[in-house]
Structures are given as C-alpha cells and as structure tokens.
Amino acid sequence: MRIFVAGIATETNSFSPIFVGLDDFKASLYAAPYKHPETPTLCTAALVVLRQRAKKDGIDLIEGTTSWADPGGLISQQCYETLRDEILAQVTAAIKQQPLDGVVLCLHGAMIAQGYDDPEGELICQIRKLVGDKTIIGANLDPHSHLTAKRFEYADILCAFKEFPHTDFVQTGEQIVDLVIRSIKGEIKPKMAQYDCKMIDIFPSSRQPMRQFVDDMLDGERQQGVLSLSLIHGFMAGDSPWMGTKMIAIYDDNMDIAAHLAKDFGDKIISIRGQSMPSMLTEDIAVEQALLVVTKQQTPVIIADVWDNPGGGVAGDGTIILQSLLSLKPKNTNIKIAIGTIWDPMAVQLCFKAGIGAIIPLRFGAKSAPNTGQPIDKMVTVINLNAEAAQTFGASQVPMGASVVIEFEGVQVILNSTRAQAFEPSLFENMGIEPLSQDILVIKSTNHFYAGFNKISDHIIYCDAGKPYPNNPKTTAYTKAPKNIWPLVDDPWGCVDDP
Numbered sequence: 001m002r003i004f005v006a007g008i009a010t011e012t013n014s015f016s017p018i019f020v021g022l023d024d025f026k027a028s029l030y031a032a033p034y035k036h037p038e039t040p041t042l043c044t045a046a047l048v049v050l051r052q053r054a055k056k057d058g059i060d061l062i063e064g065t066t067s068w069a070d071p072g073g074l075i076s077q078q079c080y081e082t083l084r085d086e087i088l089a090q091v092t093a094a095i096k097q098q099p100l101d102g103v104v105l106c107l108h109g110a111m112i113a114q115g116y117d118d119p120e121g122e123l124i125c126q127i128r129k130l131v132g133d134k135t136i137i138g139a140n141l142d143p144h145s146h147l148t149a150k151r152f153e154y155a156d157i158l159c160a161f162k163e164f165p166h167t168d169f170v171q172t173g174e175q176i177v178d179l180v181i182r183s184i185k186g187e188i189k190p191k192m193a194q195y196d197c198k199m200i201d202i203f204p205s206s207r208q209p210m211r212q213f214v215d216d217m218l219d220g221e222r223q224q225g226v227l228s229l230s231l232i233h234g235f236m237a238g239d240s241p242w243m244g245t246k247m248i249a250i251y252d253d254n255m256d257i258a259a260h261l262a263k264d265f266g267d268k269i270i271s272i273r274g275q276s277m278p279s280m281l282t283e284d285i286a287v288e289q290a291l292l293v294v295t296k297q298q299t300p301v302i303i304a305d306v307w308d309n310p311g312g313g314v315a316g317d318g319t320i321i322l323q324s325l326l327s328l329k330p331k332n333t334n335i336k337i338a339i340g341t342i343w344d345p346m347a348v349q350l351c352f353k354a355g356i357g358a359i360i361p362l363r364f365g366a367k368s369a370p371n372t373g374q375p376i377d378k379m380v381t382v383i384n385l386n387a388e389a390a391q392t393f394g395a396s397q398v399p400m401g402a403s404v405v406i407e408f409e410g411v412q413v414i415l416n417s418t419r420a421q422a423f424e425p426s427l428f429e430n431m432g433i434e435p436l437s438q439d440i441l442v443i444k445s446t447n448h449f450y451a452g453f454n455k456i457s458d459h460i461i462y463c464d465a466g467k468p469y470p471n472n473p474k475t476t477a478y479t480k481a482p483k484n485i486w487p488l489v490d491d492p493w494g495c496v497d498d499p
C-alpha cells in the first residue's frame, strides 16, 4: 500500500492587514519531505499518525512538504503557488515510480490567496487529476473553514476537528488515516454527504448547547455504518463564496443514510443558533469585575481578549484592555498583572539590544490596525529574553518567535515576534512568569485558551474590546460571502421558528 501525505494550512481573515508570505510559513512550520518533527501540529497530526501506522502495517509512506502559517490576511499568489507546485511535483514524482493508493492532505481549509478563492479545493482537484479516480483522497480540516464545492467533489473523505478548543486534533488525524487505509483495503466504501445550514455562528464546545452537540456526534460515530460526522462551523472573517456552517456525514456504502444524517445534525445546529457564545463584557467592565473579585480568588482571574486573537488572523497587538487596567487599577496596589502576549517585533528587537535588566523608553502595541487602542509609551525594565519562545497546545509546540518580558507599574507584558494566540499557561511559564503567582492574566484568544487556562483559574472573563475582528456578520462588508444566510437575513430557511 502506497500513501502520499502533504499539506498546506492556514486561515485567511480577509479583513486583516497582516499579509501572509512564505516567510510566515517558515516562521511557523515549513517541513520539507521527511523533515516534519515527531510532534504533531494542529493540522499535521495525520502525518505523524501515518508514520506510526506505516511502521506497524508496512505501508510505503511518501512524505511531501507540510506547512502551516499562523492565521493572517490574504496569502500572496507566489507563496500559494510555490507551496502548491512543490506538492504537485512530489505527487508527480511518486506516481512515476508506482501508482498511489491513497493521498492524505493536512489542511486547515480557510485559506484565501491572491487570485484563488479556494486554494485547497484547487490543490485537491489538481492532485485528483494526477492520481486518477481510484486513489482515495482524504483530508483533515479545521471546522473554521469553508466547505467549497471543489473540495467536496474531488476528495473522498473530509474530517474536521469536533472540539473547539481543537483538543481532538490528534484523534481527527487518526480518524482520517484509519478511514483512508480501510478504504484502500476495501473494508469500507465511504459515501460523503453535506448539508448547508445557511448560517454562520461561533460554536465553543466547552459549554452548552454545543457540548451536547459534539457528544451527539461522538455517539453517532459509534453507530454501525457511520464512518465520520463533522460540523464545518465556517469562518466569518473569510470573505469566501462558500462561507457558512455545513454538516458533513460519511456513511459506509449508503449515500441516502449519509444525506439523512447530515440533514438531521444540520437541523440541530440551526435550532441552537445564536446560543453558543458566552456573554462578553466591555473592557472597562471586565477590568472592574476582575479588580473586584481578585482579592477573593485563590487562582488568577483570566481576562480573554476574545477578538484580538491572532488565531483568527488579526495582529494580536491590541492594547485596549491593558489601557483599562492601567487607568482603573488602584495606585500603589500590589495586584500582580501579566499580559500574554502583545505582538510587536520592532519593540522585541529594541529590548534584545538593550538586554536583561536595562531600563528603556519603549513604545509598543497597537501599530497594526485601527480599533486596537493606542501604542503604549513607558519606561520599562527588560526582565527576560527568549530568542525562540514557544508554548504548548496539547502534544504540539507553538512557536512565538523571539520574545521578551517587560515590566512597568507592576504589570509584566510578554512581547512576541511570531504572532500566536494563547493556548496554555506554558505561554507564561516559558517566559519566566509563574502564572499561578499572578492575580490577573490577560490573554488573546477566542476559546482555544479554555482547555489549558480553565485548569488554573476559577474565574474567566470573556472581554469584547475594540474591533480588530469582523465579529458581526450583519455589519461586515462582505463582497463574496453568501448574503442569504443567518444572521444576515432572519430566516433563510423560510420555515424555522425563532429559537
């Protein structure tokens, strides 16, 4: 059995000013064939799983290039075409030796490049043309992606992470690998159906009602004949013609049952629309609440800067919550505050030049886009430097690039040079800040932080600060996304009661 594995993964926020090129992939993950590390990343877990299966089952595994860039704005045409052509050349070389039985693609699924609205669909289509109809093509997807017509047509198996935070990325890698191998062996005949929910929303699975929906999908997959169930949440910051929530069901050798399953689960999602996001506080109210409860808490209070989330493609350099803390916290207090992180490569460079212990004037933050606050000017002490900082996310290592800790007025701030959202407390620990000894931790993440930070905090505040991210589809200036979906219209289905 011969299987080829490769991937290109990132998430494009069409409204972000952070243009993405090859350098960004190289800063996050760019692994030439056979050079991928043994640890999985969010979108490349299938490659690591395949290596283990190849050893165990005697599979002839051909590795191509895998790459991942932290979410940002539009991808340059040259960058996408370079990465695509590398993979297509690798597939061509592989089939010259012998036909491929399977192809596994490590994708995210929300990429948009200059001149390409559906780069992943185009990649799958080109690979299909090379390998022919008999080769099984499977791909893993992030649920914050666009289920385009092309990728659905040319792939046999698509599986997305079910959990948000995506703590199940290794399990999804195992699922896609297992389904591809069993299909090649002829043990199963996957029939894949989709259902368009005609809506867009955000669905954290760490709370109800989404927790129950994910549990129902997991239960569903234990039923005879059900091979995979995935909800494509959609990605509201991607101005894609296919933007929206869609349900995928894969059933063994029966398209009708697959279609029924997709519709049943899709209808459930429609019925819980608008109920899944936690309530959020504005910055001043969030800070006031944190200052009020902080003395009563044994554990640090977390303020999540929900929308200034580099994981959603924005810069992650907003200063609005920090400004509120500086103006509202009592003078001469010994409340310990740590901020992780604010993206500012220029300020990081200056701190590296100054060195640990230096006291320097520094301007940092809020340089990338409007509605993210004002840059902060302070005399700061450089507390720590780390040329290759990283944090963990489950089994994966997430690079933060050269990073520094600065301190002023009782606040410590981590400045980083490779944008990364907050995943786990190791973000602070690896920079020499003990998170449990802090009173307030400010982090930038919509919900991926939850699994890690929930373990060290009894009080999490979701904060809606500024407007770095297009979080209201009703007012977002889409030019390509479908207009006839909820909440852009109240009832695109024509028959559904209000929830």
Ligand SMILES: [Zn+2]
Residues within 6 Å of the ligand: 142, 143, 144, 166
């Ligand atoms: Zn995601």
